Amino acid sequence: MITTRGRYALRVLIDLAENNSGSYTPMKEIAARQGLSQKYLEQIMPVLIKNRIVDGMSGKGGGYRLVRSPEEYVVGEILSLTEGGLEPVSCLGCSADKCERSDDCRTLPMWKKYNELTQDFFNGITLADLMKSDKI
Amino acid sequence: MITTRGRYALRVLIDLAENNSGSYTPMKEIAARQGLSQKYLEQIMPVLIKNRIVDGMSGKGGGYRLVRSPEEYVVGEILSLTEGGLEPVSCLGCSADKCERSDDCRTLPMWKKYNELTQDFFNGITLADLMKSDKI
DNA sequence: ATATTAGCCTACTAAACAGATAGGAAAATT
DNA sequence: AATTTTCCTATCTGTTTAGTAGGCTAATAT
Secondary structure: OOOHHHHHHHHHHHHHHHOOOOOOEOHHHHHHHHOOOHHHHHHHHHHHHHOOOEEEEOOOOOEEEEOOOHHHOEHHHHHHHHHOOOOOOHHHOOOOOOOOOHHHOOOHHHHHHHHHHHHHHHHOOEHHHHHOHHHO | OOOHHHHHHHHHHHHHHHOOOOOOEOHHHHHHHHOOOHHHHHHHHHHHHHOOOEEEEOOOOOEEEEOOOHHHOEHHHHHHHHHOOOOOOHHHOOOOOOOOOHHHOOOHHHHHHHHHHHHHHHHOOEHHHHHOHHHO
16 A cells, blocks of 8 residues: 555655746645645655755755656656555565565465566656646 | 455465365364464454355364355455455545545546556456466 | 364454654755 | 754654464364
């Protein structure tokens, strides 16, 4: 289940893209427009900063800014970063504690295929696609 | 994320299908073969009984038995029942507290499409498919 | 009768996660 | 120096996950 972290991150990025004036947009504005807690969003942003998804600027006149054009943002990347992966079962996670039954697990191939399906789906959608909803 | 409830339920059904002798298989045997807690499985089984997925028989010689042939079991049904739905975001759940922004939500169409993709994927796989892993 | 087995029920726990709230430090701009 | 804003850390409440433990009843086969 996709949590608020991933969903809110997407909404912030869409908001930034739709209200893009070239300058920085303070989180206060975005939170008000989106009806979300500013403090909670401030917690989600650092991971986007560290991974060069957005550019953050402190001080008066500061805020956040996209660093690419909307077509260059892939939804799968945003969700993976903010959710910490999109794997449908724990055995496929990065902290994969290698199940000893995995060699003859009857369901593992299914989970793997579903994982690929999920990755492909979300990697096939860009921020620009989300803005013109008929593309989805 | 698919939890142990859904994954274990599938493993129980596969075990029943693979060791199908026509008679009833006690949970003790299944738990031992699959390396799972019998008590925990006992918690998961009632939902499968109530929805006529398996047939349970008390007393000596009792246990559980499939009521259909493996080709007639769809993975999506098993997962939906044991997980309580497969929706990727809470706004698509049955206890849908109708988000007031849903009319112009930029991401809702994506979640809906992903939901359909997920349903279609798991509804396209049967227990019989899981048994011959090359089919996946 | 006795042993076996599901079915049901209650209670409990330990750990993690979800969804925040709060306070303040650091940086940058005016 | 004052203000704005990011950025960091801590805390909190409630829920979920993944079990464990125990016992009771009803049904069934031998």
